[in-house]
Amino acid sequence: MKKRWLAIVPMFALVISPIPNQTVDAASENKSVQMLEAEIPAGYEAILNWPPEEQPIVKQGSHSFEVEFIQMMLNHFKYETEVDGIFGPHTNQQVLQLQAENGLVQDGIVGVDTWTVLLDEYQADLFTVETAITNAEIALDNDDLVFSSNGVLHEDSNGKVFYSLKAQSKELIDDGGSGTVGFYDVYPNGAVVESTPR
Numbered sequence: 001m002k003k004r005w006l007a008i009v010p011m012f013a014l015v016i017s018p019i020p021n022q023t024v025d026a027a028s029e030n031k032s033v034q035m036l037e038a039e040i041p042a043g044y045e046a047i048l049n050w051p052p053e054e055q056p057i058v059k060q061g062s063h064s065f066e067v068e069f070i071q072m073m074l075n076h077f078k079y080e081t082e083v084d085g086i087f088g089p090h091t092n093q094q095v096l097q098l099q100a101e102n103g104l105v106q107d108g109i110v111g112v113d114t115w116t117v118l119l120d121e122y123q124a125d126l127f128t129v130e131t132a133i134t135n136a137e138i139a140l141d142n143d144d145l146v147f148s149s150n151g152v153l154h155e156d157s158n159g160k161v162f163y164s165l166k167a168q169s170k171e172l173i174d175d176g177g178s179g180t181v182g183f184y185d186v187y188p189n190g191a192v193v194e195s196t197p198r
Contacts, residue, residue: 060087079095162185
């Protein structure tokens with residue numbers, strides 16, 4: 001049986017004004033997702049385009065493609081388990097361990113909270129400052145802007161990681177100024193949020 005999400009292309013719309021002071025989300029082809037796809041074996045990457053609340057609830061006794069993906073993710077985070085698509089006692093034990101170490105309810109059920117941990121941590125693990133800059137370039141879509149960062153990975157009050165970028169105008173730099181026109185926080189999911197210097 002084909003899974004509904006395998007046939008769906010991510011549908012993200014991006015409306016951008018040319019003003020640098022804005023909050024935007026990157027387009028569906030953002031480099032962060034492309035980078036993640038390069039790290040996930042063929043056939044699994046589509047699941048990364050679904051938010052945690054749209055992922056299926058998976059628990060002991062489940063036998064599915066999603067279970068294979070969860071097992072791969074568990075192995076990525078050093079919770080060793082066989083990738084066979086069967087949510088048996090060993091996979092259940094590893095999920096319980098993951099939940100315990102992340103302050104979640106230890107029920108062995110991979111629901112919204114556990115999916116959030118698996119997907120967010122995986123994206124954060126692969127998130128580089130170069131990816132953040134590429135995401136900002138795509139999201140702001142302004143050829144006059146150049147971005148830089150000190151390379152420090154920050155964490156917001158919700159535990160989400162981001163890089164702080166400085167945006168500079170090439171035209172203003174060429175005219176002898178500093179060129180600084182704004183600051184942005186860029187998240188692994190491609191969100192670009194107007195910010196302040198950090």
